[in-house]
Amino acid sequence: xxxxxxxxxxxxxxxxxxxxxxxxxxxxxxxxxxxxxxxxxxxxxxxxxxxxxxxxxxxxxxxxxxxxxxxxxxxxxxxxxxxxxxxxxxxxxxxxxxxxxxxxxxxxxxxxxxxxxxxxxxxxxxxxxxxxxxxxxxxxxxxxxxxxxxxxxxxxxxxxxxxxxxxxxxxxxxxxxxxxxxxxxxxxxxxxxxxxxxxxxxxxxxxxxxxxxxxxxxxxxxxxxxxxxxxxxxx
Amino acid sequence: xxxxxxxxxxxxxxxxxxxxxxxxxxxxxxxxxxxxxxxxxxxxxxxxxxxxxxxxxxxxxxxxxxxxxxxxxxxxxxxxxxxxxxxxxxxxxxxxxxxxxxxxxxxxxxxxxxxxxxxxxxxxxxxxxxxxxxxxxxxxxxxxxxxxxxxxxxxxxxxxxxxxxxxxxxxxxxxxxxxxxxxxxxxxxxxxxxxxxxxxxxxxxxxxxxxxxxxxxxxxxxxxxxxxxxxxxxxxxxxxxxxxxxxxxxxxxxxxxxxxxxxxxxxxxxxxxxxxxxxxxxxxxxxxxxxxxxxxxxxxxxxxxxxxxxxxxxxxxxxxxxxxxxxxxxxxxxxxxxxxxxxxxxxxxxxxxxxxxxxxxxxxxxxxxxxxxxxxxxxxxxxxxxxxxxxxxxxxxxxxxxxxxxxxxxxxxxxxxxxxxxxxxxxxxxxxxxxxxxxxxxxxxx
Amino acid sequence: xxxxxxxxxxxxxxxxxxxxxxxxxxxxxxxxxxxxxxxxxxxxxxxxxxxxxxxxxxxxxxxxxxxxxxxxxxxxxxxxxxxxxxxxxxxxxxxxxxxxx
Numbered sequence: 001x002x003x004x005x006x007x008x009x010x011x012x013x014x015x016x017x018x019x020x021x022x023x024x025x026x027x028x029x030x031x032x033x034x035x036x037x038x039x040x041x042x043x044x045x046x047x048x049x050x051x052x053x054x055x056x057x058x059x060x061x062x063x064x065x066x067x068x069x070x071x072x073x074x075x076x077x078x079x080x081x082x083x084x085x086x087x088x089x090x091x092x093x094x095x096x097x098x099x100x101x102x103x104x105x106x107x108x109x110x111x112x113x114x115x116x117x118x119x120x121x122x123x124x125x126x127x128x129x130x131x132x133x134x135x136x137x138x139x140x141x142x143x144x145x146x147x148x149x150x151x152x153x154x155x156x157x158x159x160x161x162x163x164x165x166x167x168x169x170x171x172x173x174x175x176x177x178x179x180x181x182x183x184x185x186x187x188x189x190x191x192x193x194x195x196x197x198x199x200x201x202x203x204x205x206x207x208x209x210x211x212x213x214x215x216x217x218x219x220x221x222x223x224x225x226x227x228x229x230x231x232x233x234x235x
Numbered sequence: 236x237x238x239x240x241x242x243x244x245x246x247x248x249x250x251x252x253x254x255x256x257x258x259x260x261x262x263x264x265x266x267x268x269x270x271x272x273x274x275x276x277x278x279x280x281x282x283x284x285x286x287x288x289x290x291x292x293x294x295x296x297x298x299x300x301x302x303x304x305x306x307x308x309x310x311x312x313x314x315x316x317x318x319x320x321x322x323x324x325x326x327x328x329x330x331x332x333x334x335x336x337x338x339x340x341x342x343x344x345x346x347x348x349x350x351x352x353x354x355x356x357x358x359x360x361x362x363x364x365x366x367x368x369x370x371x372x373x374x375x376x377x378x379x380x381x382x383x384x385x386x387x388x389x390x391x392x393x394x395x396x397x398x399x400x401x402x403x404x405x406x407x408x409x410x411x412x413x414x415x416x417x418x419x420x421x422x423x424x425x426x427x428x429x430x431x432x433x434x435x436x437x438x439x440x441x442x443x444x445x446x447x448x449x450x451x452x453x454x455x456x457x458x459x460x461x462x463x464x465x466x467x468x469x470x471x472x473x474x475x476x477x478x479x480x481x482x483x484x485x486x487x488x489x490x491x492x493x494x495x496x497x498x499x500x501x502x503x504x505x506x507x508x509x510x511x512x513x514x515x516x517x518x519x520x521x522x523x524x525x526x527x528x529x530x531x532x533x534x535x536x537x538x539x540x541x542x543x544x545x546x547x548x549x550x551x552x553x554x555x556x557x558x559x560x561x562x563x564x565x566x567x568x569x570x571x572x573x574x575x576x577x578x579x580x581x582x583x584x585x586x587x588x589x590x591x592x593x594x595x596x597x598x599x600x601x602x603x604x605x606x607x608x609x610x611x612x613x614x615x616x617x618x619x620x621x622x623x624x625x626x627x628x629x630x631x632x633x634x635x636x637x638x639x640x641x642x643x644x645x646x647x648x649x650x651x652x653x654x655x656x657x658x659x660x661x662x663x664x665x666x667x668x669x670x671x672x673x674x675x676x677x678x679x680x681x
Numbered sequence: 682x683x684x685x686x687x688x689x690x691x692x693x694x695x696x697x698x699x700x701x702x703x704x705x706x707x708x709x710x711x712x713x714x715x716x717x718x719x720x721x722x723x724x725x726x727x728x729x730x731x732x733x734x735x736x737x738x739x740x741x742x743x744x745x746x747x748x749x750x751x752x753x754x755x756x757x758x759x760x761x762x763x764x765x766x767x768x769x770x771x772x773x774x775x776x777x778x779x780x781x782x
Contacts, residue, residue, distance in 0.1 A: 001264065006684045010692050017696050017719050021703035026711050027340065027409070033715050034402070036696070040722050043689065047733045049741050052748075054391030056725075059748055062398020064718070064755050066405065066428065068711060071759050073409050073421060075766050092706060099702035106694030110687050155387050157448055159738045160745065168742050175749045182753040189760035 005046055013039035026072050030065050037061045051157045267377055274374075275383045276357075283356050286558070287518045291318045294566045301570040325514075328507040333412055340410040345505070345512035348403030351396035352519040357383035358392055358450050359526045362536045362551035365458045370451060370536070372547045380451055381536070381547060389450040390438055393527055397434070397482060400520070401427050407513070408501035419500030422577060423484060423491035429584040430481040433474055436592035440471035440599055441531045454535035462534040470595045472532045474588050476564075479524045481584065484517070485565060487572040488580055525561035526554075533557045590630055594623045689730035696723035710762045714755065721751045 012035055019032030037060045044053035164172050292307065292315055299306025307314030332338065362381040363370035371378045386392060401424050408420020441463050445453040457463055464472050481488040492500035502513045529535055538553030540546050575583070598619045605615035700719030707713050725744045732740015 002684045003682055006688060010688075013692065014695060014699070017699040017703075020712070020715050020719060021699060021707065026709060027337075027406075029712050029715055031340070031406075033718060036719065036722065040726055043692075043726060044729055046684075047689070047729050049729045049733075049744070050386060050388045051391065052725075052729065052741055052744055054388045054395050055745070055748060057395035058391065058398050059752055060718070060722075062395060062401065062431075063428070064752055066398075066401055066424065067755060067759060068715065069405055069409075070421070070424070071763060072711060073405070073417065075763070095702050095705035098705065099698040102701055103694050103698040106697070107691060110690045110694070155447075156741075157388060160741055163738050163742050164745065167739070168746075171746055175746055175753075178753050179749065182756045186756045186760045189757075189764055 009039045009042045030068050034061050034065055051160055271374055271379055279356055279383050286522045288318045290518050290522055290562055297566045298570045325507055325511040330507040333504050337410045340406050344403050344407035345509050348400055348516040349512055351400045352523045355393050355396045355523045358389040359530050360451055360454050360535050361554055362547045364540055364546040365455055365537050366540055369455055385449055385451045388448045390448045394435055404501050411504035413504055416501050416503045419491050423501055427482055430478045433588035433592050434478040437471040437475040440467045440596050443599055450530050457534040458537050464532045474592045483520050483524055486569040487575050490574055490577050521565055525558050528561055529557040598623055686730050686734040690727055693723040693727040714758055
């Protein structure tokens, strides 16, 4: 059953990815990107990352690609570039070579690192595991493979919430600042000052809502997940 | 985790647990689970369609009652078959594909509006006895819940589907290849996206109080009449109702599909079956959103259980009663409230609802923390409300300062389109039906 | 046949290479952005796969931050693209230098 789900999602992801690259019309590229994002979200679900699957749809497919579509619609960017013309000689074959060699590198690394037994912790990764699991003990204990089903399994959201607000709280606060900077910067870049020539269509009403919505949608659920985690722990 | 899942199927636990822990049935699935899921899906589908048919008739009848007229009374007794008659009429109309439209996306857009409503209804608990049995019913020996799916992140699924519904609106307008739909769709998507933030923040107040993202858990914490309506304070409920009305493009926030303004908005160029899909999608979203409000704030299927046999029926009954109350409220809004202008709408969403819901969430979080740590509740409430008021005052000062230094965006556009989206066209952008060119044509210079 | 971590990693590699090919070949700045998003998604997939394999929730936390930073990057990038497109609606990636000095 898991194999069927994986194959189906992999087909959707790869078809979407090829569609993004090959489509003439940017709107079709965006829709193919949405297909890929949905495929990746279902793959997250198969790996027990339910919160990330939902947030992927809310933030990526529901806000970022919507932002892309707004810009495409407002500027009428369908002058489809002529994909047959190469501005730099030899660019196409070189790009194919780069892509194929990247893929080959990834496959070789995977083969060497797993070396016959695909799951399990190999020597190359053991120090990494030890140093990380020392910090987040209670959250990670629930994820190990020998957790009997009868005991309490922490919900995925709670685990994530705990670790973000304790181990990675610095990163969390800095990304919050980053989001604020992004919203302020986008509005500053997109507005027109008094006296500037009226030569453009403003994007601010459309552009500003989407990232702010994305920002609040991404950061807010984690906030309450951690809050509810602390509450249930001390209740 | 695969070995853990193998343990799940080996010890054959209740399918209810499997539904929650293993949403993709990766641990193996038997014929019984498949049949149960199939029955539930068919039942939810039927329930949703019937309630949409009822809602369309009910709205017309109720509005006509409030306006002192009779309303539909020709098709069937009291006009109950009017929806069927309308549907048949739409079915037989000519199916237009405008020559300027983009075929594939034009055909795809109605489904992108329709499918999220169905999926959202899948996580709504429709019945069950939550007093004694935690909403678990037993079908042929398999314990299960009276909802199609209960993922541990159910509430996020609702948010995700409302994000996907934006695509239907946007792509419908763009793919029609014509002016009014494009304008309408951009405005509608901006409206929906803006109110999604306020919606999400009021969701968070409920999640904070309930302690879980699963809809089943949220309903379980509302037994014995501690509905989230008053446990969260009334503010999140009010904000949720307003945001939901804006999300659904219902009056008083229906500028984008108002006939006097934009002909039909984003669905102007649709006819026949495709239009009926949009029509259906709009009412289905109303029913689904009302079901979600019932689940989150009004206790879902909780209510007094008066008999012992078939006690889950009482749950379904109470759910339908509460759903009916909310549908009545939405129709009431339509019948009585005047339409809001677009810039007033955006102001309300960004400058009022989002700060209020965020501030209230912080107040609730402070009270919750104070409860855990045994602080003096009165002091906690006083301090947090004080901070809330100070923050709102600062926000108002900032808004006032911003209004005094207007830039071009704040002035009305030359064609009288008031508000920050008074677009001014570019020159020399030929051929493409972009918004800039649309505006130029509306101004008469082209 | 069981789906192992290696499968997810290979899928991530394939998505990444398709994205990098698109980034190198396409000239429309919006489509180039979408290829960058593809690559980021491939990386997210890899993070979650390893997180599950090694039993560490840090993988999912990393994806969370990558998601947020990707959103930020798209916002600023699109604002820049909009600023360039105001001057020249046909802009390709070569014209970003128009913004300098």
